[in-house]
Amino acid sequence: MKVRIRKPLADGRHLKKGVITVENEGRVYYRLPCEACGKPLKLRNAPVEGDNSLCKECQNIADIGKPETILVRKRGSYDYETPCDQCGKLERTSFLPKRSREFLCNDCLRESRQEQTAPVKQSGENPATEATSTSEKTHAPGEVNASLEMETPSREALQPMHRVKCSKCRKYMQLRFKPRSPGTFMCPKCYEKRQEERRSEKPETKILYNIECDKCGKSETLNFIPSYPDRALCSSCFAKIKRR
Ligand SMILES: [Zn+2]
Ligand SMILES: [Zn+2]
Ligand SMILES: [Zn+2]
Ligand SMILES: [Zn+2]
Incomplete structure (x- = not known):
């Protein structure tokens, strides 16, 4: 050999x-x-x-998983580790959370289930409206803009708007759904910022690796050590290469 x-x-x-x-x-x-x-x-x-x-599993994450998800290998098997979309806590799963769907840790999932099964009170909303707003609740705040832009005037216009104050920047927003906890609601901008902070606040055992993109020179923090640190790519250059 x-x-x-x-x-x-x-x-x-x-x-x-x-x-x-x-x-x-x-x-x-x-x-x-x-x-x-x-x-x-x-x-x-x-x-x-x-x-x-990439190995088969990591390729799968890159294709349909969330960008924050990392693969955790252990003797012949593996798990996924993904931050909760709501509280940011890292949760281990044996399945790969899909990029297109909200991922909640067990605690947040339990909470949201309890809320959804709680009886609907006084509001006077008809069941159809209620169902729509429930499904919209599952959007992360960051996705709010998208759903507002895609509005179809007919049915959506009938839904009550909720005026909510961002708990961070104090800006008011009009939402088509009632946020789960209005007291801690964040506008998309602040939510995004907090997610960023959460990502960089991960406990010491987490791998954070600063690279300078070999293509465009941009610096970026990765949650893994690249095999070729001096040739590592930033996520946008990586995505471009993948699209080819
Ligand atoms: Zn891999
Ligand atoms: Zn959570
Ligand atoms: Zn804000
Ligand atoms: Zn780059």
Whole structure:
């Protein structure tokens, strides 16, 4: 078995830095760690510079998971770790929370279930209206703008508007739904800011890695150590490459 490092390919392109080429009885394969979780990968096709080499699970996160989700490997199996969309607490799950859906930790989930099953009082709203506002409740505040923009005047116009004060910047907002806890409601801007802070406040055991994007030079904090820190990409350059 021969092992070589960084041999130029026949077409002149270069293997990704750190890739190990293994020749075994005339068959060639390439070894390198998953960029996100570090799991050793064995590839048939030569990974070249600019490729994003992810294991199956991390690729799945990149495709349909939330950007904050990380893969936690443990002896032959794995879990996902994702911050709760409401309280920011990290929650471990065996399933991958979808990017398109709100993810709540067990505590917040229990709370919201209790609220949804609580009897509807005095309000005088008809059941149809109530159902719509319940489903809208599951939007993270950050998604509020989107739902306001997409309004279809007919039915939506009939719904009562709720005037809510942002608990952070004190700005008033008109919402089509009643927030779960008006006292702690945040406008999309403040909510986004708080999420950012939460992300950087993670306990010490969390990996935070500052990189300078190899493409555009922007600095960014990753929640994992990239396999090739000096060639790491920021999330937008990473996304661009993925789209190709
Ligand atoms: Zn991985
Ligand atoms: Zn929570
Ligand atoms: Zn605000
Ligand atoms: Zn970049």
